[in-house]
């Protein structure tokens with residue numbers, strides 16, 4: 001059982017740092033902390049992000065669209081350093097009042113459209129180009145169901161398991177047990193689904209796969225939360241492993257994971273930017289990316 005006890009006061013107050021990694025950027029209020037305009041490039045899509053799993057969803061879809069020949073999907077990707085508080089600058093808050101990456105400005109139409117929440121960005125772009133989302137009612141419903149499943153469950157993996165297992169100031173048995181159990185259950189949900197179909201929504205690779213892959217793939221290959229892959233025995237989920245390997249091999253996905261990434265491109269403004277990288281980075285997935 002838990003080895004720490006705590007009696008909450010009648011009214012919670014923000015009077016001390018919570019401790020742990022990222023404590024300095026956590027606060028209980030929304031809104032901008034400082035004035036800072038966002039930079040602007042030449043393309044019709046301006047993405048402001050970072051290569052966390054949620055950020056990679058957007059860059060993977062952009063690179064997959066470009067890989068599929070959708071030249072209108074050219075984009076500028078600017079770095080938002082969440083450790084430095086860039087997400088609280090006035091320009092960023094203007095396109096995402098929730099102050100979290102990724103956020104997109106779509107300038108393809110008569111007026112600018114802001115899109116925030118990684119799932120909304122995936123839907124916005126896939127529907128616009130009619131790609132990576134099935135068009136028949138049954139396939140679309142399956143795709144949206146798995147997309148929303150991922151969006152709803154990511155906080156239990158990242159904010160729950162990842163936080164208490166890797167980032168909290170000390171290890172607490174109760175929350176680690178609770179969220180390890182839930183994370184393993186989610187792996188099992190995906191594993192059972194992937195035992196019956198190649199991808200989450202069926203035979204085709206869709207935005208539901210992009211959303212789930214960035215989270216499950218990072219843990220599966222041992223790139224997230226220290227030794228979480230061993231702790232959670234993820235090798236048991238063999239169908240998830242097969243699916244992660246298949247998606248790892250996609251050139252668009254490989255490029256997308258390297259954008260806004262300190263081991264890849266800090267910023268991305270053209271396809272030629274990838275030529276500046278070590279070719280080995282583009283040939284395969286490295287553990288740290």
Ligand SMILES: N[C@@H](CCC(=O)N[C@@H](CS)C(=O)NCC(=O)O)C(=O)O
Nearest residue numbers: 025052054082100101102117118119
């Ligand atoms: N539900 C959001 C979550 C985004 C999110 O949690 N972003 C994190 C990085 S992965 C972030 O920007 N954190 C900064 C902060 O919390 O201040 C989405 O999927 O877009």
